[in-house]
Amino acid sequence: MTSQRHGMSEREYAQHAGISRGAVQKARASGRLVLHADGSIDAAASDARRAHATDPGKQPAGRAAVKPVPAAAVGAVAETLREQGLPAPQAAGGMTYLQARTANEVLKAQERKMRLQTLKGELVDRARAAALVFRLARQERDAWAGWPARVAAMMAADLGIGAHAMQSALEKYARQHLAELADVRPEFR
Known part of the structure; x- marks a missing residue:
């Protein structure tokens, strides 16, 4: 007696999602996949859950969900990028994840530099x-x-x-x- 599967296997879902089988196994272990009672993968629900839970920079190209970016955040990112001589977005719609990530890394580097200068006594409160x-x-x-x-x-x-x-x-x-x-x-x- 063979029971019928309701969803996809790990291998099928890996091909569907454009990711490795190991990535599917990690997603299953971390709860980012929705499973049917028979243990098979509900592809549509799993895609939605993974899109919500996965870092946009780690999603396959073209699959990253675009969320609205507050104008204040765009302004802060643009200012940081301009200070470093890098191209900056003109409006929220022009903001890319890579630009925001670059600005974040620049800010972290500036903060580390300031902490080091403070420790060396070159910078005072x-x-x-x-x-x-x-x-x-x-x-x-x-x-x-x-x-x-x-x-x-x-x-x-x-x-x-x-x-x-x-x-x-x-x-x-x-x-x-x-x-x-x-x-x-x-x-x-």
């Missing part, structure tokens, strides 16, 4: 640098604010004038100068 500049500027301001009191008596003796008048004049001009410096804002780009 922006927040840390801003905090350091702020601390140094505050120390400089405090040093200048205290300077008139430290030198006024010596300068007054050299010039033969009263120490209080000299200190008042120095403080007035030092504060004016510090007020001008306070308007300077560092920019970290």
Whole structure:
């Protein structure tokens, strides 16, 4: 008594899908194939499941499902490719998987380069640098604010004038100068 198969064998499905029998076996083991109760392969349902679960770059040419790409993603990919001197898509419809993959690899390489530069001490954290500049500027301001009191008596003796008048004049001009410096804002780009 021979029972009839409802679907395809692994060999038949491999030929149908344009892939190796080993690839069919891997797809079966990973659950990317839909099987009938008799263990044969439901070709139409398996094609749909494999198309959804398989990396488009690993699908046979012409079989990759095209999914809409958000405009923001296209812009980011185009910018990355242009920065590297590579051709970039003009619109979402012109985006290829290869272009997106290339941009992703470029970004990963840039990230690794930045991590390496940070480890070597060639690149510093922006927040840390801003905090350091702020601390140094505050120390400089405090040093200048205290300077008139430290030198006024010596300068007054050299010039033969009263120490209080000299200190008042120095403080007035030092504060004016510090007020001008306070308007300077560092920019970290």
